[in-house]
Amino acid sequence: MKNQSKKKRPTILVSNDDGIDAPGIYYLAQELKKIGDVIVVAPDEQRSAVGHAITMNYPLRLKKFCKNGKFFGYAVDGTPADCVKLAVRKVLKINPDLLVSGINHGSNTAINIIYSGTVSAATEGTILGIPSIAVSLTTYDKPDFRYAAKFSRQLASYILKRSIPKDMLLNVNIPHLKEKEIQGIRITRQGKSRWDDTFDVRRDPNNKEYFWLTGKLDVVDSSEETDLISIFQKYVSITPIHFDLTDYKALAEIKTWKLEKALQPKSRKK
Amino acid sequence: MKNQSKKKRPTILVSNDDGIDAPGIYYLAQELKKIGDVIVVAPDEQRSAVGHAITMNYPLRLKKFCKNGKFFGYAVDGTPADCVKLAVRKVLKINPDLLVSGINHGSNTAINIIYSGTVSAATEGTILGIPSIAVSLTTYDKPDFRYAAKFSRQLASYILKRSIPKDMLLNVNIPHLKEKEIQGIRITRQGKSRWDDTFDVRRDPNNKEYFWLTGKLDVVDSSEETDLISIFQKYVSITPIHFDLTDYKALAEIKTWKLEKALQPKSRKK
Numbered sequence: 287m288k289n290q291s292k293k294k295r296p297t298i299l300v301s302n303d304d305g306i307d308a309p310g311i312y313y314l315a316q317e318l319k320k321i322g323d324v325i326v327v328a329p330d331e332q333r334s335a336v337g338h339a340i341t342m343n344y345p346l347r348l349k350k351f352c353k354n355g356k357f358f359g360y361a362v363d364g365t366p367a368d369c370v371k372l373a374v375r376k377v378l379k380i381n382p383d384l385l386v387s388g389i390n391h392g393s394n395t396a397i398n399i400i401y402s403g404t405v406s407a408a409t410e411g412t413i414l415g416i417p418s419i420a421v422s423l424t425t426y427d428k429p430d431f432r433y434a435a436k437f438s439r440q441l442a443s444y445i446l447k448r449s450i451p452k453d454m455l456l457n458v459n460i461p462h463l464k465e466k467e468i469q470g471i472r473i474t475r476q477g478k479s480r481w482d483d484t485f486d487v488r489r490d491p492n493n494k495e496y497f498w499l500t501g502k503l504d505v506v507d508s509s510e511e512t513d514l515i516s517i518f519q520k521y522v523s524i525t526p527i528h529f530d531l532t533d534y535k536a537l538a539e540i541k542t543w544k545l546e547k548a549l550q551p552k553s554r555k556k
Numbered sequence: 557m558k559n560q561s562k563k564k565r566p567t568i569l570v571s572n573d574d575g576i577d578a579p580g581i582y583y584l585a586q587e588l589k590k591i592g593d594v595i596v597v598a599p600d601e602q603r604s605a606v607g608h609a610i611t612m613n614y615p616l617r618l619k620k621f622c623k624n625g626k627f628f629g630y631a632v633d634g635t636p637a638d639c640v641k642l643a644v645r646k647v648l649k650i651n652p653d654l655l656v657s658g659i660n661h662g663s664n665t666a667i668n669i670i671y672s673g674t675v676s677a678a679t680e681g682t683i684l685g686i687p688s689i690a691v692s693l694t695t696y697d698k699p700d701f702r703y704a705a706k707f708s709r710q711l712a713s714y715i716l717k718r719s720i721p722k723d724m725l726l727n728v729n730i731p732h733l734k735e736k737e738i739q740g741i742r743i744t745r746q747g748k749s750r751w752d753d754t755f756d757v758r759r760d761p762n763n764k765e766y767f768w769l770t771g772k773l774d775v776v777d778s779s780e781e782t783d784l785i786s787i788f789q790k791y792v793s794i795t796p797i798h799f800d801l802t803d804y805k806a807l808a809e810i811k812t813w814k815l816e817k818a819l820q821p822k823s824r825k826k
Binding site: 332334335336337338339340341342343345346347348367368371372375376397399400401406409413414433437440441444448451453454456465466468470471472473475476478480481483484485487488494495496497498499522524525526527528529530531532533534535536537539540541543545546548549550551552 | 819
């Protein structure tokens with residue numbers, strides 16, 4: 287993917303899944319304005335854990351959104367992936383030089399990547415041929431986005447100056463620490479974890495049951511090369527991810543099963 | 557993954573994203589009842605293109621659903637992934653021997669896999685350690701689910717009798733043809749395609765704009781080894797997919813960038 291020419295100020299599309307009014311996207315946009323023209327197109331409200339959803343069964347609307355009395359960006363009543371599609375096709379009408387999604391309040395590592403709306407916005411950018419980054423701050427406490435926003439700007443500058451591999455996005459997770467406490471940067475792989483789901487069962491005023499999803503995360507792979515462990519060890523984690531979901535190892539194994547003989551359609555049987 | 561003992565009748569969990577009232581899940585359940593005890597837990601209405609969304613911001617409800625005057629299964633006001641979690645944790649309370657998601661009305665091949673709720677139900681099953689299959693019938697016309705349902709039952713029988721690779725699901729696409737017209741079965745990889753999105757712009761009675769997502773699919777990779785092309789060539793396509801999204805090729809390349817030096821946090825600089 288060829289990025290901006292060195293002369294022109296780059297156009298940077300910003301989205302998220304916490305909603306356009308979330309502090310993370312505000313800090314991110316403010317930092318990125320130092321290096322480019324920033325266009326914000328984000329969901330009108332929180333759309334966490336929406337995965338790579340798109341909206342096909344109802345129409346979308348685009349509204350101007352102000353922050354501190356000034357135009358900040360466009361709010362969409364859809365998912366992060368909808369926002370990116372609409373931004374590129376209807377707001378910008380050409381591909382921006384870069385897309386940055388975030389800064390998410392909470393980590394997007396290991397199994398959580400597949401549920402993440404933050405990552406999904408960056409995936410949609412990559413599908414459209416835009417160099418794309420997803421950024422998350424790994425805390426659920428009251429967040430301080432300052433270092434995460436600064437790092438996002440530094441990484442964005444770096445990416446804008448070079449070519450990056452096709453069909454890939456960078457999933458960045460930043461520990462919730464002061465800059466001087468960060469141990470460094472690691473290029474990682476997606477960790478392995480699983481949710482031990484539980485449902486909190488309650489009863490409504492009419493005595494009917496309802497279920498709240500909750501649970502705790504089990505870490506399955508404790509290698510230092512993973513996103514999850516790097517964060518525990520106070521490193522910024524950068525994971526290149528793609529959307530070819532083929533399990534090539536399993537593919538080789540399944541070919542040996544000779545399924546095409548075992549389950550042959552009637553007509554083909556000799 | 558160890559499957560059922562040979563003595564016991566297997567328990568098969570069935571879900572989908574077209575909704576519990578869709579004909580595809582009915583044909584599927586009827587066929588699978590020939591080989592096991594079937595439990596249906598599916599969305600109460602269509603949830604297509606929801607990706608791997610889960611519901612955390614509102615509670616879920618589970619309702620008994622009847623079809624032709626008989627109990628058919630449980631309807632959930634959530635996503636396919638929600639249905640699988642709720643089925644395993646609250647309805648069955650143990651893992652079933654197999655999960656089959658479908659039969660989707662429409663294909664789930666190439667880039668569409670990442671948007672698919674049908675695949676997402678099977679992904680959630682795999683995460684929970686259940687051998688899982690997603691099945692789609694590749695037509696948007698009035699569907700005839702008979703061969704697809706029969707094939708699903710044959711494949712389910714086959715899978716129940718053996719171990720399958722861990723952390724993997726089978727994504728099955730079946731051409732909309734009579735059995736005798738099917739050319740055979742192919743073990744495939746996920747194809748490459750991209751949506752050339754367009755938005756149909758309309759105005760509501762108050763003269764406000766709204767946008768309908770539409771578009772056409774461009775096929776990027778025309779190899780016979782892909783799901784998409786196999787379907788065009790009248791083969792049943794079976795693709796093993798996983799959820800380690802790490803792009804290992806890009807990972808090796810990005811490590812050569814020495815990002816950890818270029819973007820070193822302040823404290824680490826010497």
